[in-house]
Amino acid sequence: MKRRPKDPAAEPLGDLHQHVGYMLRRAQLAVFADFIASQRGSVARPGQFSVLAVIGRNPGITQSQLCAALSVKRANLVAVIDRFEALDLARREASSSDRRANCLRLTSLGQRALQHALDAQDEHEARITRLLGSAGRRTLLKQLAALCELEGPGRAASSSPNTPESLRRESFAI
Amino acid sequence: MKRRPKDPAAEPLGDLHQHVGYMLRRAQLAVFADFIASQRGSVARPGQFSVLAVIGRNPGITQSQLCAALSVKRANLVAVIDRFEALDLARREASSSDRRANCLRLTSLGQRALQHALDAQDEHEARITRLLGSAGRRTLLKQLAALCELEGPGRAASSSPNTPESLRRESFAI
């Protein structure tokens, strides 16, 4: 039997609420908005937060490695790191083993900025837990990880660090 | 007790996998990519699919109503409808009750395009169900709907159709 809206005018979106992609997008926007609101005056934007966090956890990581981890195009990371350097949050250092590569490190200011951002993140995440419950949140994370398995061989975290560039997948999303 | 990665190099993303916002974004991109791949040669892109679907279910809906339903800025819908008219998928008709408003309807070509897109959508959604299970998918949809409740008074579907424009929230996402 088919689902049909009883009163189309009252349900203008029709079945859209049953579409995982649509709801995923709406939820992502709501969560990002809450995240941004929680990051009062901080480095704020979600993408740059991720970059800061990964540098903080992996001091000396190169730009290419960072790009592979976060699925960011090399070309698009440049301006982000430029900005971090301009704000004295991170530094590019010459690699001792490969003179092409830049090793990235947070400055002490950058470390404090990251800690501040992580604290705000905790409150943000707590608001989510309040909405979903602790078990519900864990279930959600598992399901989201499962969904990342769509797109065949591809989400960033899986491709080994020494996959040739031609086969590596950096595409999409900061 | 704190979670710390045993080998930072093996887990470059650190706790990022535990961040709902981050995983939501990754999952959304994977699902959109799968959706787009499923829409072979169609009107394809997710946002325009939603517009087409809402017009199809609500013949005669005005551009403003459509914008309110999908949380799209009025200014940003114009080019989408222009394109639909150019492709002979939809038409703007003068409203009989309000000479400012445009009523939107699908052409017969547009109805066939929508049906084709919905069929492809079904396969896409079936792939998701295969990943999550039927019950898991339903659970996910509920949790995503709950997450949309973040951002206080605001997600599109809730604001009544005759909320004054000044208070209405169209922002974010097509």
Added chain:
DNA sequence: TATTGTTATACTCTATAACTATA
């Protein structure tokens, strides 16, 4: 030859302000 970082560039999506014609 292949990779690293970089520049230049383009396209999509989203946002704001301001105009017009109606209401």
Added chain:
DNA sequence: TATAGTTATAGAGTATAACAATA
């Protein structure tokens, strides 16, 4: 005054191609 549709414009985010230096 306020709303509907429109124009113009600006800012993110993401994509590709090509180059110099290095591997």
